[in-house]
Amino acid sequence: MHSRDPMISTHMAHAANALKQGKLVGIPTETVYGLAANALDDRAVAGIFAAKNRPYFDPLIVHLPWFTAPTMHFGGWCDDVLHRYVMDVPPWAYALAAQFWPGPLTLVLPRRACIPDLVTSGLPTVGVRVPNHPMTLALLAQLPFPLAAPSANPFGYVSPTTPAHVAEQLAQHVDTILDGGPCIVGIESTIVGAEEGVPTIFRTGGLSQEDIESVIGPVQVRVHAGSNLVSPGQCDSHYAPRIPMTWNDGTTTLPIAPQQCAALRFSTWHPDPAIPREQQMILSATGDLHEAARNVFAALRAFDAMGTSHSIALILAERCPDTGLGRAINDRLERACRR
Ligand code: TXA
Ligand code: MG
Numbered sequence: 001m002h003s004r005d006p007m008i009s010t011h012m013a014h015a016a017n018a019l020k021q022g023k024l025v026g027i028p029t030e031t032v033y034g035l036a037a038n039a040l041d042d043r044a045v046a047g048i049f050a051a052k053n054r055p056y057f058d059p060l061i062v063h064l065p066w067f068t069a070p071t072m073h074f075g076g077w078c079d080d081v082l083h084r085y086v087m088d089v090p091p092w093a094y095a096l097a098a099q100f101w102p103g104p105l106t107l108v109l110p111r112r113a114c115i116p117d118l119v120t121s122g123l124p125t126v127g128v129r130v131p132n133h134p135m136t137l138a139l140l141a142q143l144p145f146p147l148a149a150p151s152a153n154p155f156g157y158v159s160p161t162t163p164a165h166v167a168e169q170l171a172q173h174v175d176t177i178l179d180g181g182p183c184i185v186g187i188e189s190t191i192v193g194a195e196e197g198v199p200t201i202f203r204t205g206g207l208s209q210e211d212i213e214s215v216i217g218p219v220q221v222r223v224h225a226g227s228n229l230v231s232p233g234q235c236d237s238h239y240a241p242r243i244p245m246t247w248n249d250g251t252t253t254l255p256i257a258p259q260q261c262a263a264l265r266f267s268t269w270h271p272d273p274a275i276p277r278e279q280q281m282i283l284s285a286t287g288d289l290h291e292a293a294r295n296v297f298a299a300l301r302a303f304d305a306m307g308t309s310h311s312i313a314l315i316l317a318e319r320c321p322d323t324g325l326g327r328a329i330n331d332r333l334e335r336a337c338r339r
Contacts, residue, residue, distance in 0.1 A: 005163075005164065005167050005177075007167050007171050007174070007176060007177055008026075008163045008164070008176075008177045008178075008179045009176055009177075009178070009179060010135070010178065010179050011176065011178075012135070012138060012139055012142075012178070014176055015027075015139060015175075015176055015178050016139060016142050016143060018175035018176060019036065019038055019044075019139075019143060019147070020038070020143070022037070022038060022041055022043055022044040022047070023037070023044070023174075023175040024036065024037050024044070024047050024048060024173055024174045024175060025037075025174055025175055025176055025177070025178065026152050026163060026166040026167075026174050026176070026177030027063075027131075027133075027135075027136045027147065027149060027152075027178050027180075028133045028136055028163070028178055028179070028180025028181065028183065029063075029131035029132070029133045029136055029180075029183065030102075030103070030104060030131060030132040030133050030183060030184050030185045030206070031104045031131070031183060031185045031187060031188050031189050031205065031206050032159040032161055032183055032186070032188055032297070033152045033159075033160040033161065033162070033163065033165065033166045033183065034063070034131075034136075034147070034149030034151060035048055035051060035149055035150055035151070035152035035166075035170060035173075035174065036063070036147040036148065036149040037147065037148055037149075038143075038145045038147070038148075039060070039062045039063075039115065039116075039119055039145060039146045039147055039148035040115070040116065040145045040146070041116075041145070044148075045060065045118045045119055045148050047173075048060065048149075048150060049118075051170055051174075052150060052153070052154055052170075053154055053155050054150065054155040056118070056121060057121050058121060058150075058155075059119060059120045059123055059126070060119050060120075060127070060148040060149070060150050061106050061127040061128070061129055061148070061150065061189070062085060062115065062119060062126055062127065062128045062129075062146050062147070062148055063129060063130070063136070063140060063147040063149050064081050064082065064128055064129070064130050064140065064146050065081055065130070065140035065141050065143075065146070066102065066130060066137060066140075067080065067082060067097055067101045067102070067130045082097065082128065084112070084114070085111065085112055085114065085115055085126065085128060085146065086107075086109040086110060086111055086112060086126060087109075087110050087111075087112055088109070088110045089109055090197075090199075092199050092216040093107050093109060093192075093199075095215050095216055096192060096212065096215060096216060097130075099215045100207055100211070100215075101129070101130040101132075102130040102131060102132035102133075102137060103130070103132045103206075103207060104129075104132070104185050104188075104189040104190060104205055104206030104207045105129060105189055105190055105192065105207045105212075106127045106129040106191045106192070106203075106205075107127070107128055107129065107193070108125045108127050108191060108192065108194075108202065109125060109126065109128065109193070110124060110125055111123075111124065111125055125193065127191060127193075128146075129189055133180050134180075135180040136178070136180065139178070151188060152165075152169075152170055152174075152177075153165070153166075153169060153170075154169055154170070156239075157240065157241075158239055158240070158297050158301055159188060159239065159297050160297070161182055161183040161186050161297050162181075162182050162183075162298070163177045163178070163179045163180070165297075165298075165301060183294070184294065185290075185293060185294065186293045186294035186295065186296060186297060186298075187205055187206050187293045187296065187297070187325070187328050187329065187332060188203065188205045188206065189203075189205045189206055190203065190204060190205035190206060190207040190208075190209075190212070190328070191203040191205065192212065192219070195220060195222060198220050199216055199219045200220040200221070200222050201219055201220070201221045201222070202223065203223060203331075204221070204327050204328035204331050205328050206293065206328065208324040208325055208327070208328075209221065209327065210324060223331060239297075239300075239332045239335050239336050240335065240336045240339035241300040241301070241303055241315065241336060242304050243262070243303055243304055243307045243312055243313070243314065243315050244313070244314055244315070244339065245300075245314070245315040245316075245317055245333070245337050245339070246315070246316060246317065246337055247316075247317055247318075247319065247337060248263075248316035248317070248318070249319065250270050250271035250272055250316075250318070251271075254272060254275075254316070255314065256313055256314055258272055258274035258275045258276075259274070259275075259276065259311075260311060260312060260313040260314065261275050261279065261312065261313075261314050261315075261316050262275075262279045262280065262281075262303045262306070262307075262312045262314070262315045262316065263275050263279065263280040263315070263316045263318070264280075264281055264296075264299055264300070264303070264315055264316070264317045264318065264333070265280055265281065265282045265283065265318050266282070266283055266284065266287065266292060266318050266319070266321075267282060267283070267284055267285055267286070267287040267292075268282065269282070270316065270318075276310075278310075279306070279310055279312060281295075281299040281302065281303070283295045283296055283299065283329075287321075289321070289323075289325040290325060292325070292326075292329055293325045293329055296329055296332060297332075300315075300336065303315050317336070317337065319333070
């Protein structure tokens with residue numbers, strides 16, 4: 001994992017020092033790269049919003065070090081990392097944390113006062129997760145504070161799944177970017193919180209609804225925002241490439257000339273032979289949704305990069321099967337289409 005970009009390195013001690021000084025660091029996670037800062041330091045957190053050009057109403061996820069489910073100890077819960085930052089953890093949240101952390105799951109829980117208002121956009125809750133990447137887990141273990149980290153992309157743009165993606169857009173804002181290789185999940189964590197006490201998915205992501213329900217039974221899904229934004233990542237404009245995108249599976253007429261189209265395909269080529277193959281991307285030739293999730297954001301970025309040289313004016317997106325991770329991929333594509 002060597003990179004010629006001096007910004008990208010595997011120098012953990014340097015990254016830890018930068019974070020202790022209130023600077024921003026690009027960190028690898030299994031889902032997407034994060035733009036990290038000391039979650040307990042207002043000034044450092046404000047730097048994240050400025051670097052991303054992110055509105056203050058969109059709260060950040062707090063990344064915690066390794067979690068072990070607590071045991072009853074002398075009649076009370078012993079100290080665990082979760083309890084330092086949240087309270088009133090319902091049994092279903094413990095069950096999910098015990099099963100899926102470290103992993104692509106964010107829990108939205110009532111926050112403690114030590115979490116700055118800026119992190120939660122003033123909400124009484126905070127999103128927390130333990131990311132499953134050895135480098136970031138090692139980093140968290142040596143820091144005396146948790147890390148606030150949104151995806152390391154300018155607000156509204158496609159999330160980064162390699163250190164180079166982070167460097168392309170945020171190099172001037174970070175002290176360093178830790179090189180943990182390409183992200184193995186490729187889409188953001190699934191966010192689960194409570195709505196009137198009922199476990200609810202606020203954002204589909206790298207952990208499927210089926211996996212969650214296998215542990216805690218049926219959950220509600222509320223991923224479309226409407227006017228009251230429970231989870232502002234529900235913003236329609238998220239994840240959009242610069243080139244416009246529309247749903248088209250090849251069964252309807254193309255809105256523009258085929259030479260000007262790119263096609264984002266699930267497992268096969270676009271049925272219209274006039275769309276050049278070099279302007280098409282297949283997410284998984286074997287139809288594997290995990291592989292498709294891993295590739296989707298890089299594919300959108302590649303179309304943007306190819307846009308000018310190939311005069312591509314429109315991306316035609318095909319829906320993935322609406323099951324497992326397919327639902328989260330389709331959600332990202334839907335939002336990109338609604339840009
Ligand atoms: O996989 C991920 O979750 C990545 C990696 C870096 O961990 N992070 C990520 O962060 O996707 P970001 O900032 O792009 O998305 C954070 C979203 C917010 O937009 C919001 O929807 C939700 O998390 N969120 C955070 N705190 C919340 C809260 N208290 N209540 C409801 N939703 C919250
Ligand atoms: Mg994001």
